[in-house]
Amino acid sequence: MAGTNSYGLPGIKLPASVNFYEVLWSDMGKVTLPTGVIVDGNKSRDIGNAPDTSVLRGGMPLGKVSATGKFANSFIDATTVAAASGATSVTVSVAGAAEIVRRIGSSGSLTITGAPTTGGTVAQATLTYSAVNTSTGVITVTATTAAFEAGSFIGDTDGSQNPAILIGGGDGIQVTDEWGNSQDAPLANAIIGGLIQASQIIGYPGTGTKRAAWLKSQLRAFGYAYCFNDDF
Numbered sequence: 001m002a003g004t005n006s007y008g009l010p011g012i013k014l015p016a017s018v019n020f021y022e023v024l025w026s027d028m029g030k031v032t033l034p035t036g037v038i039v040d041g042n043k044s045r046d047i048g049n050a051p052d053t054s055v056l057r058g059g060m061p062l063g064k065v066s067a068t069g070k071f072a073n074s075f076i077d078a079t080t081v082a083a084a085s086g087a088t089s090v091t092v093s094v095a096g097a098a099e100i101v102r103r104i105g106s107s108g109s110l111t112i113t114g115a116p117t118t119g120g121t122v123a124q125a126t127l128t129y130s131a132v133n134t135s136t137g138v139i140t141v142t143a144t145t146a147a148f149e150a151g152s153f154i155g156d157t158d159g160s161q162n163p164a165i166l167i168g169g170g171d172g173i174q175v176t177d178e179w180g181n182s183q184d185a186p187l188a189n190a191i192i193g194g195l196i197q198a199s200q201i202i203g204y205p206g207t208g209t210k211r212a213a214w215l216k217s218q219l220r221a222f223g224y225a226y227c228f229n230d231d232f
Contacts, residue, residue, distance in 0.1 A: 021058035022169035023191065023200045025229050031193030033165065040065055041175035041182040043072035043103055043160065047095040048202060054180070055172035060202045061215065062167065062190075066159035070184065074163040075153045075203045076100055079112070080137065085147045090127070090139050092154055097137045104156060106132055111161040112144075114152025115210045122214040126157055151205055163215060164222035166191040166201065192223035198230040 024030055039056065043065065046056045062071040077096025083089075090112065092100070104110060113124040123146055131140040155161030167173060168189035177183050198204055198212070205211040207230040220226050 021172075021200060021202075023059035023166055023197055024169060025195040025197045025227075027194075029194045029225060029227070030191070031224050032168070032188075033190040033192055036186055036188040037062075037165065037190050038070045039173055039175060039185045039187050040068065040070040040072045040160075041184045043070075043156065043158070044173075044175045045099055045103070046073065046172075046202065047077060047093070047099050049172070050095070053095075053099075054176040055174050056167055057172050057202055058167050058169040059197075059200045060167045060173075061163035061165070061219070062187075063155075063160035063162045063164050071165065071187070071190075072156070072158070072160040073202075074155055074160055076103065076110075076156065077154045078203065078205075079114070079148065079150055079152045079154060082150045083112075083144055083148045083152075085116075085144055087144045087147075088141060090141055090144075090148070090152075090154070092137045092139065094134060094137050096154065097132050097134045097139065100139070100154070101132050101134060109157045110139075111155045111157055112148055112152050113155065113161070113211070113214065114148040116147035117149060118209065120149070120210065122210050124161070151209075151211065153203070153211065163218045164192075166196070166219070193225040194227070196226060196228050198228045 045053045061074045063074040077092040081091045107130050115122045127141040129139050129141045168191050173185050
């Protein structure tokens with residue numbers, strides 16, 4: 001897991017490992033937002049950083065929440081199986097299902113972004129869902145109007161589903177206080193350009209996939225002078 005704060009009484013404690021994630025391939029050409037941004041603590045979690053999902057790792061793509069101007073992680077999870085056109089359910093991981101309920105609710109709307117096949121054109125659609133099975137990861141939705149491959153991104157509908165910036169390297173961004181309550185957090189090193197290690201982007205779908213190309217195009221649309229190491 002990425003690093004986090006330690007709370008409790010002074011004294012020697014059990015050892016804990018801390019991993020540092022560095023999305024920049026090199027500091028050469030690094031571009032950051034000069035003013036930084038605010039990360040929405042209530043909307044943001046990193047389900048891949050168990051057991052401390054309240055720490056967002058370096059390389060996490062964030063999008064702007066339209067209503068507040070704050071930022072939150074773009075991808076809550078990804079689908080684990082393909083969904084045919086007209087499907088009335090999509091499946092994510094158990095952790096992803098729990099996070100959807102926490103962040104959005106047991107019913108509501110979410111976005112799915114992916115292609116019908118590995119080589120198909122990426123599309124983004126809004127799905128209305130009526131139930132989330134947190135034991136199996138199955139989400140009951142209104143019938144899909146297109147097919148979506150396994151690995152399709154699942155996001156919110158608040159604007160954050162469109163990646164705009166990356167968290168830079170370090171020991172992560174803590175979005176809860178010492179009691180576990182959500183709290184907003186500053187992000188000073190919001191990456192908007194530079195030499196990027198693509199594989200270090202959290203949720204990166206893999207070199208050569210259409211979703212990878214879509215993700216890069218989203219970052220380039222908001223940012224400046226991105227160069228991804230797997231493009232050459």
